[in-house]
Amino acid sequence: MAAIKTAYLLLLFLPNSLASFFEIQYPNVLVTAETGGNLTVEAGPQGGNIIMKPTGNGTVYIGKTDILKLFEVVNSMPPVWELKSVHGSLGTFLGGSLISLNLEAVDPEGGSLKYEKVSGALPPGVVLNKATGQISGTAPDVDATYQFGIRVTDKHGKYADQIFSIDTREKNQCLSNPCSHGGTCKDDIDSFVCTCQSPYGGTTCATNCESRAFGVDQSSKKIADAQMSAHYSYGDHPASDGRLNAPQGWIGQNTASWLQVDLGNVMDVHAVATQGYTSSTYYTSTYQLQYSSDGNTFVNTKNGTSNMVYNGSTNVNTITKHVLTPPIHARFIRFKPVTYSSHPGLRVEVYGCEINS
Ligand SMILES: [Ca+2]
Ligand SMILES: [Ca+2]
Known part of the structure; x- marks a missing residue:
């Protein structure tokens, strides 16, 4: 306090011509301000120190730089990896198994760290948590080695890189x-x-594909109306009525007529079943089957070199089922009446499975 009082006193009593130049002298300190704007602070001649000592949250600035923060950054040591192995291998994982690994690094100053991938590739489906350094996901089902570089960075931007690898094995x-x-x-x-x-x-x-219905029947209707079509229908009895156990049924005109089911995709077809039309004595006694993968080119099921002929109904309601030997691959199935009572009435179902691929 005594030094500051002295400074004010000197300033007050300086003549105007000397106002841009003054000195503060106190036993060990010399503060000099010059006309050009320089300010010199000089410790005393006996090896005195200059100490800038903020308290609480105080800071020491040079220009706009917080000088204490700057020294903290300069002195900060980069993070250090805790080595997993000599070659950075994090292990070998079987396809489909869970991967959960913690990359471990420490900051000598004990600060928080963040992790990022700077090169290479993690296994697909495996991710790095940037905040924790955890690597997690499901191992891909392939024989492969994935090598990647991870950078761990402290709050001062000091970082350390390390190359890791993960091996996967197909299960x-x-x-x-x-x-x-x-x-x-x-x-x-x-x-x-x-x-x-x-x-x-x-x-x-x-x-058992011989007993798995595709769902033409009236109760399930998995095959939509639009997937059923017919040629030369009789009266108001459309193809979409031709479902097993439907109230009435589809009716054709003659042997040129047919009822077609589109299974939506090429399927493994194992069996077919038919009934007649319910309300009159319209039933199909015998019929042929035609099938196609594309809806354009149809072929008959064969018995040797002859077209296979299947026994249909002897009345309107009894269900007659035939297993196809061998099964066929087809998307479109056509029921083509050969002999019938009055008119070829039909209600049908198709059985089979999807083709494994
Ligand atoms: Ca550090
Ligand atoms: Ca496999």
């Missing part, structure tokens, strides 16, 4: 013998494909 999904009823298994990426023995189908050959 043989057939090892659990998923195909039943004698089906053979082929391993695939994240999956398997069963080749089933007839009449079984489905992804694990668990379905």
Whole structure:
């Protein structure tokens, strides 16, 4: 306080011509202001120190730079990786298994860290948590090595890079013998494909395709009206009435007529069933089957070289079912009446499975 008082006193008593120049002298300190704007602070001659000592949240600025913060950054040491292994390998993972790893690094000053990938690639489906350094996801079902560089950065921007790698191994999904009823298994990426023995189908050959209806029938109607069509229909009895157990049924005019079902995709077709038309004695006694993959080119099912002829109904309601031997691959199935009572009435169902691929 005494020094400051002295300074004010000197300033007050200086003549106007000397107002741009003054000195504050106190036992160990010399503060000099010059006309050009320089300000010199000089400690005393006995090796005195100049100490700038803010208190509380006080700061020391040089220009706009917080000088204490600057020294903190300069003195900050970069983070240090805790090495996982000599080559940075984080392990080997079987396809489909969970990966959960913590990349560990520490900051010598104990500050928070952030992690980022700066090179290479993580396995697809595996991600890095930038805040925690955790690597997590599901191992892809392939034999591969994924190498990637991770940078860990402290709050001062000091960083350390490290190269890591993750090895993955394809899992043989057939090892659990998923195909039943004698089906053979082929391993695939994240999956398997069963080749089933007839009449079984489905992804694990668990379905008897001879008894699995595609759903033409009246109660399920999985096959939509638009998937049913006909040629030479009789009266007001459209193709969409030709569903097994429907109230009435489809009626054709003659042997040039046919009733067609579009299964929506090429399917493994194992069996068909028919009934007659309910309200009159219109039923189809015998019929042929034609089938197609594209809706343009149709072929008949064969008995040797002859077109196969199936026995249909002997009355209007009894359901007659035929297993196709061998099964056929088809999207479009046509029921083509050959002999009939009065008019060829039909209500139908088609049985089979999707083709495994
Ligand atoms: Ca640091
Ligand atoms: Ca596999």
